[in-house]
Amino acid sequence: MPQHPAFAVTVDFVVLTIRAGQLSVLLIRRRHEPFAERWALPGGFVEIDEDLVVAARRELVEETGVDLGRVHLEQIASYGAADRDRRPRVVSVAYLAVAPKLGEPSAGDDAAVAEWRGVPKLLTHADDALAFDHAMILRDGVERARAKLEYSALARSFVGPVFTVSDLRAVYETVWGVHLDPRNFHRKVTGTPGFLEPAGGERREGAGRPAERQTVGPATDLNPPIMRPDGPDD
Amino acid sequence: MPQHPAFAVTVDFVVLTIRAGQLSVLLIRRRHEPFAERWALPGGFVEIDEDLVVAARRELVEETGVDLGRVHLEQIASYGAADRDRRPRVVSVAYLAVAPKLGEPSAGDDAAVAEWRGVPKLLTHADDALAFDHAMILRDGVERARAKLEYSALARSFVGPVFTVSDLRAVYETVWGVHLDPRNFHRKVTGTPGFLEPAGGERREGAGRPAERQTVGPATDLNPPIMRPDGPDD
DNA sequence: TTAATAGTGTCTATGAGACAGTATGCC
DNA sequence: GGCATACTGTCTCATAGACACTATTAA
Numbered sequence: 414m415p416q417h418p419a420f421a422v423t424v425d426f427v428v429l430t431i432r433a434g435q436l437s438v439l440l441i442r443r444r445h446e447p448f449a450e451r452w453a454l455p456g457g458f459v460e461i462d463e464d465l466v467v468a469a470r471r472e473l474v475e476e477t478g479v480d481l482g483r484v485h486l487e488q489i490a491s492y493g494a495a496d497r498d499r500r501p502r503v504v505s506v507a508y509l510a511v512a513p514k515l516g517e518p519s520a521g522d523d524a525a526v527a528e529w530r531g532v533p534k535l536l537t538h539a540d541d542a543l544a545f546d547h548a549m550i551l552r553d554g555v556e557r558a559r560a561k562l563e564y565s566a567l568a569r570s571f572v573g574p575v576f577t578v579s580d581l582r583a584v585y586e587t588v589w590g591v592h593l594d595p596r597n598f599h600r601k602v603t604g605t606p607g608f609l610e611p612a613g614g615e616r617r618e619g620a621g622r623p624a625e626r627q628t629v630g631p632a633t634d635l636n637p638p639i640m641r642p643d644g645p646d647d
Numbered sequence: 648m649p650q651h652p653a654f655a656v657t658v659d660f661v662v663l664t665i666r667a668g669q670l671s672v673l674l675i676r677r678r679h680e681p682f683a684e685r686w687a688l689p690g691g692f693v694e695i696d697e698d699l700v701v702a703a704r705r706e707l708v709e710e711t712g713v714d715l716g717r718v719h720l721e722q723i724a725s726y727g728a729a730d731r732d733r734r735p736r737v738v739s740v741a742y743l744a745v746a747p748k749l750g751e752p753s754a755g756d757d758a759a760v761a762e763w764r765g766v767p768k769l770l771t772h773a774d775d776a777l778a779f780d781h782a783m784i785l786r787d788g789v790e791r792a793r794a795k796l797e798y799s800a801l802a803r804s805f806v807g808p809v810f811t812v813s814d815l816r817a818v819y820e821t822v823w824g825v826h827l828d829p830r831n832f833h834r835k836v837t838g839t840p841g842f843l844e845p846a847g848g849e850r851r852e853g854a855g856r857p858a859e860r861q862t863v864g865p866a867t868d869l870n871p872p873i874m875r876p877d878g879p880d881d
Numbered sequence: 882t883t884a885a886t887a888g889t890g891t892c893t894a895t896g897a898g899a900c901a902g903t904a905t906g907c908c
Numbered sequence: 909g910g911c912a913t914a915c916t917g918t919c920t921c922a923t924a925g926a927c928a929c930t931a932t933t934a935a
Contacts, residue, residue, distance in 0.1 A: 418695035419653035422727070422738050461652035461736050465727045491725040491740050493656070493699045502695050504656050504738065506725050579914080597898060599915065604896095615906095621913025622905040637896070813886075831925060833888060838923095849932095855886025856932035871923075 423505040424469040425456035425547065427489065427554030428479065429532070429588075430512050431571050436532040436588050438551060440543075441476050441524035448544035450525070454551065456505070457523065469508045477527040478519035484512040485570040489554050492546055507550045509557055511570040533590065559588055564638040566608060569629050575612050577624035578602060591642045601639060607632030657739040658703035659690035659781065661723065661788030662713065663766070663822075664746050665805050670766040670822050672785060674777075675710050675758035682778035684759070688785065689713075690739070691757065703742045711761040712753035718746040719804040723788050726780055741784045743791055745804040767824065793822055798872040800842060803863045809846050811858035812836060825876045835873060841866030 428439040440452045457472040459465060466486065474480050486508060493504035518527035532555055539548035561567040562585055569576075571584040582598045585591075602608055607630040615623035662673040674686045691706040693699060700720065708714050720742060727738035752761035766789055773782035795801040796819055803810075805818040816832045819825075836842055841864040849857035 417655035417692050417735070420656045420693070420695070420738075421651035422654045422656070458651050459654070459727075461654070462729050464729050465725070465738070488724050490722050491699070491738075493693075493740065495696050495698050501651070504654075504699070504725075504740070506727065506738070577914090594898070594900085595913080596900080596915075596917095600917095601897080603915090615914095617906070619913085620907045620911065622915075624914060640897075812888090828925070828927085829886080830888075830890095830927080834890095835924080837888090849887095851933070853886080854884065854934045856888075858887060874924075 418502070421501060421503045422459045422465075423456055423503055424459055424465055424472060425454040425505050425507045425550055426469050426473050426510060427454060427507060427551055428473070428481070428510045428512065428515075429554070429558055429571075430514055430529070431584060431587050432514060432529050434583070434587060436555070437529040438532050438535065438555075439473075439477055439479060439518060440528065440530050441520065442526035443544060444523050444525040451544040452530070452542055453544035454507075454547045455524070455527070456507075459506075465506050466508065469506075475522040476520070476524040478521060479515050479527075481510050481512060481515075484510055485567060486510050487557075489550065489557055492550060494546070505545075505550075507554065509554045511558060511567060513571060513573045559641070562588055562639065563641050564635050566629070566633050566635060575626050575628055577616055577627060578609075579624055581609075581627075585639070589641055593642075605632065605635055606630075608635065652736070655735060655737045656693045656699075657690055657737055658693055658699055658706060659688040659739050659741045659784055660703050660707050660744060661688060661741060661785055662707070662715070662744045662746065662749075663788070663792055663805075664748055664763070665818060665821050666748060666763050668817070668821060670789070670824075671763040672766050672769065672789075673707075673711055673713060673752060674762065674764050675754065676760035677778060678757050678759040685778040686764070686776055687778035688741075688781045689758070689761070690741075693740075699740050700742065703740075709756040710754070710758040712755060713749050713761075715744050715746060715749075718744055719801060720744050721791075723784065723791055726784060728780070739779075739784075741788065743788045745792060745801060747805060747807045793875070796822055796873065797875050798869050800863070800867050800869060809860050809862055811850055811861060812843075813858055815843075815861075819873070823875055827876075839866065839869060840864075842869065 430437055439455060441455050443449055443451055443453050455473050455476045459468040470481060489507040489509050491504055491506045520527040535542060536552065539551055543551065568581055568584045572580045578599050581602060582593055582595060586593055609627045610630045612626040612628040614626050616626055617623045664671055673689060675689050677683055677685055677687050689707050689710045693702040704715060723741040723743050725738055725740045754761040769776060770786065773785055777785065802815055802818045806814045812833050815836060816827055816829060820827055843861045844864045846860040846862040848860050850860055851857045
């Protein structure tokens with residue numbers, strides 16, 4: 414039997430949420446080399462007997478204090494180019510989490526700073542701004558989220574348990590960076606069986622007619638999908 | 648700085664093609680423990696300075712003699728449950744390849760046998776039939792291929808450089824396990840700009856009017872997609 | 882001629898996008 | 909009242925699915 418080359422395995426997290434009307438990702442500023450003082454996705458080394466997702470959650474808590482409860486979580490991909498890291502060979506498994514507004518992060522462990530950063534601005538210069546190949550991971554994660562809004566019920570993961578159709582529309586508009594017709598959107602989401610359940614009651618917010626409260630229905634897929642318009646328009 | 652736990656990293660390949668009118672996957676029968684004599688996806692350990700995709704191609708050639716030229720290739724996901732393997736901790740990165748009819752495989756290296764196996768029958772008892780967690784990997788790979796037929800030009804990867812609309816329809820019918828209306832399918836694929844380019848000339852094959860020869864166009868995405876009918880019907 | 886496959890045309894139902902109009906709140 | 913937001917209805921256009929029909933071959 415051959416000797417197996419010894420790899421280090423890391424997990425990295427793309428945690429997305431919407432803050433201040435902007436698609437945001439949780440970043441840390443690295444305390445140690447390599448890439449000390451550079452911004453990076455939270456993550457770290459997997460223990461030898463630790464499941465990958467467990468490791469990802471642990472590192473997230475250690476570095477940012479953010480505890481993902483039962484939020485949506487899925488694997489993005491693995492990144493293992495032979496020259497991707499300055500240390501001995503590393504393969505990194507990236508995960509995507511989508512959550513409603515979480516608490517403020519608090520830096521800990523290997524992180525000097527932990528905070529939410531706006532995605533649109535970050536993507537324009539991510540290669541310069543982020544450590545390792547985290548720019549690519551971020552792009553893949555954001556694109557995954559954007560794509561899943563089309564054909565899955567992922568959008569509900571960005572809002573709390575009770576929300577309105579407008580809240581949901583804001584998710585689509587924010588993540589896609591487009592403007593959607595409120596009337597057609599309303600007809601679409603309320604007409605998709607199992608996507609929304611009326612929660613009863615209304616919610617007043619500033620001017621205008623109060624919106625009916627909604628909660629999540631059993632549907633996990635949208636069929637037919639909500640088509641994404643061609644490109645950003647705002 | 649902490650010591651990094653030493654992982655072994657493997658690559659596994661789900662190579663799909665259509666043989667004898669059936670969606671087929673390339674499997675090997677393992678020569679060595681663990682899971683000696685069991686069927687498995689081709690794959691093996693990644694060298695310490697080797698890119699993941701390079702390793703996957705190398706292992707495929709070593710074990711099956713199949714050399715993927717410029718065929719479609721993408722990562723499926725990584726599989727790293729802490730108890731997934733009997734050996735020291737292993738994380739496996741799985742790749743999907745889709746190719747037109749390749750040569751006959753020839754067993755080599757760690758493989759006692761290498762051959763194409765029909766996917767539908769395999770999926771019904773994959774957990775018993777395949778080593779490690781390769782049943783899950785196979786399912787994920789097949790589902791990825793099925794999904795990508797809808798919105799991408801992946802179907803062309805199952806056929807040679809010159810083909811007919813019927814060939815392409817056979818791909819969809821075989822991979823999805825459904826029957827499609829030949830007339831609507833023809834209208835759909837010929838009406839999607841950039842999907843097909845007439846290659847000139849025709850092809851006679853048994854009875855019936857000869858089909859016009861086609862070759863691949865520049866399009867990589869299908870918009871609107873070709874919708875997959877509800878379920879298998881043959 | 883018959884059978885088989887390739888390709889075109891036509892009808893209908895569905896749904897997306899545009900947008901008028903109504904309901905109900907705040908100022 | 910004026911304005912903003914929520915919600916409903918209506919129109920049009922595009923397209924998927926069903927299927928009639930024509931075209932071209934082999935047997």
